[in-house]
Amino acid sequence: MVTKTSDEWSGCPIRYGAVIFGDAWSLLILRDLMFKGARYYADFLKAGEGIATNILASRLARLEDEGILTKTRDPENRTRYAYGLTEKGKALVPIMLEIMDWSEAWDPQTEVPTEFARELRRDRGSLARKIIAEL
Amino acid sequence: MVTKTSDEWSGCPIRYGAVIFGDAWSLLILRDLMFKGARYYADFLKAGEGIATNILASRLARLEDEGILTKTRDPENRTRYAYGLTEKGKALVPIMLEIMDWSEAWDPQTEVPTEFARELRRDRGSLARKIIAEL
DNA sequence: GAAGGTAGTTGCAAATTGCAAGTGAAATAG
DNA sequence: CTATTTCACTTGCAATTTGCAACTACCTTC
Numbered sequence: 334m335v336t337k338t339s340d341e342w343s344g345c346p347i348r349y350g351a352v353i354f355g356d357a358w359s360l361l362i363l364r365d366l367m368f369k370g371a372r373y374y375a376d377f378l379k380a381g382e383g384i385a386t387n388i389l390a391s392r393l394a395r396l397e398d399e400g401i402l403t404k405t406r407d408p409e410n411r412t413r414y415a416y417g418l419t420e421k422g423k424a425l426v427p428i429m430l431e432i433m434d435w436s437e438a439w440d441p442q443t444e445v446p447t448e449f450a451r452e453l454r455r456d457r458g459s460l461a462r463k464i465i466a467e468l
Numbered sequence: 469m470v471t472k473t474s475d476e477w478s479g480c481p482i483r484y485g486a487v488i489f490g491d492a493w494s495l496l497i498l499r500d501l502m503f504k505g506a507r508y509y510a511d512f513l514k515a516g517e518g519i520a521t522n523i524l525a526s527r528l529a530r531l532e533d534e535g536i537l538t539k540t541r542d543p544e545n546r547t548r549y550a551y552g553l554t555e556k557g558k559a560l561v562p563i564m565l566e567i568m569d570w571s572e573a574w575d576p577q578t579e580v581p582t583e584f585a586r587e588l589r590r591d592r593g594s595l596a597r598k599i600i601a602e603l
Numbered sequence: 604g605a606a607g608g609t610a611g612t613t614g615c616a617a618a619t620t621g622c623a624a625g626t627g628a629a630a631t632a633g
Numbered sequence: 634c635t636a637t638t639t640c641a642c643t644t645g646c647a648a649t650t651t652g653c654a655a656c657t658a659c660c661t662t663c
Contacts, residue, residue, distance in 0.1 A: 334492060334517050337577075341516070344579035346571035347499040347564060348517070355492030357469060365481040374610050381476070382469055382483070385652050400574075409571060412660050413609050418631060421574045428566040429482060436481035439535075439556045442472075446480035509641055520621050525642055547629050548640055 353399055358384055358392050364394045366402070367426060367464065372415045373407070401425070404450070430457050430464075431453075478588060488534055489560070493527050498553075501537070502599065507550045508542070536560070556597055558600045565592050565599075 335341045337352060354360055365371035365380050377389055384392075393416065396402045401422040407415040418425075434453055436443040445453070452460045469596065470476045472487060489495055500506035500515050512524055531537045536557040542550040553560075569588050571578040581590070587595045 334496070334519075344575075344577050345499075346568040346575075346578045347495060347503075349571040349575045349578050350567035351492035351495040352581075355490065357494045358488040360482060360486040360490045363469075363610095364480075368482075369574055375608095378610095383652090384639065385469075385615085385654095388609070389655090391650095397532070402475030410609090410661090411588035412662095420553070424570055424574060428570060429565050430564065431563040433481040435559055436484040438485045439559060440481075442479050443481045443484050445481055510639095518621090520623095521620090521642070522644085523620065545640090547628085547631095547638095 351403065354420065356392070358388055359396060362389075362392055362396065362402075363425060363429065366418055366422075367399070367468065372417070374414055374416075394467060396422075418468055423468055426464050427457070427461045430461055483557055488536065493517075493523055494531060497524075497527055497531065498536075498557070498560060498564065499549065502564060502603065507552070508548055508564050509551075521580075531557075533534070553603055557603055562592070562596045567598055 334349075337349075338376065346403070349388065361380070361382050361384070362377055365377055369376075369380070371377055371380065374389070374393075377384065377393075378390075380388060387418055393399070393402070397404055399421075400419055403417050404414050407413045428451060434443055434457070437445045437450055437453075469486075470483065477544055479579075489498065489602055496515065496517050496519070497506075500512055504511075504515070506515065509524070509528075512519065512528075513521060525569055528539070530538070532539055535554055535558075538552050538554055539549050539554070540549045565588060568580055572580045572588075575586070
């Protein structure tokens with residue numbers, strides 16, 4: 334694929350999106366941050382998806398490099414780091430909501446909590462703002 | 469990653485999304501179908517991203533298996549196949565528009581045509597419908 | 604300063620990708 | 634009816650990436 338440092342790189346928005354989160358593991362990490370309250374390295378490891386520790390480390394580093402998340406010493410327990418979304422990362426919430434809506438509509442096995450699905454349909458803009466405000 | 473045929477598979481909408489298009493090449497194929505009028509195998513190969521023919525074949529097959537695109541003999545030139553989006557595939561347009569909006573907002577190098585960006589901001593629902601209608 | 608918790612790194616086999624060349628089926632040309 | 638071309642792949646193989654398991658380094662607490 335044409336890379337960001339290549340001469341052939343142009344300003345295509347989908348290609349930029351593909352570089353950032355056109356990767357299944359990154360998508361799942363973002364999900365855990367946005368919707369499951371994951372904050373620490375161990376949270377992502379234990380999220381049940383079976384991500385390997387080396388892959389997790391590489392993805393967290395990439396997302397940090399891209400300015401999507403931040404890594405800081407946890408004030409409560411200074412042996413560990415806390416990961417959090419930047420403004421740029423929080424701005425991905427509407428994309429995640431669209432994905433959820435699509436999966437709910439087209440995959441029979443997908444199940445979104447009823448109340449959540451209702452809010453998603455009714456006013457996804459305010460739902461997005463509410464989720465971002467809680468991050 | 470937990471696979472769709474695994475006992476541990478649950479109805480998580482983001483995981484379903486990740487399986488389908490949490491893949492950079494698939495995203496670019498969908499972009500070419502939706503916004504660049506690509507229809508034939510050669511169109512995707514020549515899209516300038518440098519996708520290898522074996523990778524293209526595997527992704528087209530996967531997207532077809534997932535019910536996102538269809539493959540039919542081209543009526544005008546029966547030596548080739550025409551690829552097209554199913555309803556399920558067309559329903560991905562709003563997700564792609566969200567990605568475009570996000571890239572335009574957060575990546576300085578990304579450039580979306582001004583008129584397109586304006587419509588995206590003003591009423592993305594009707595822009596999505598317009599794009600789908602033209603597919 | 605030893606023990607425990609946390610976030611990684613390292614080594615290696617297996618799977619996937621990327622590249623280039625080859626194949627097969629259908630139209631078209633002679 | 635045979636030869637050529639076009640199109641859509643498939644195959645073989647080296648290089649990269651992933652997945653798995655074990656190991657390390659850094660704080661903090663005791």
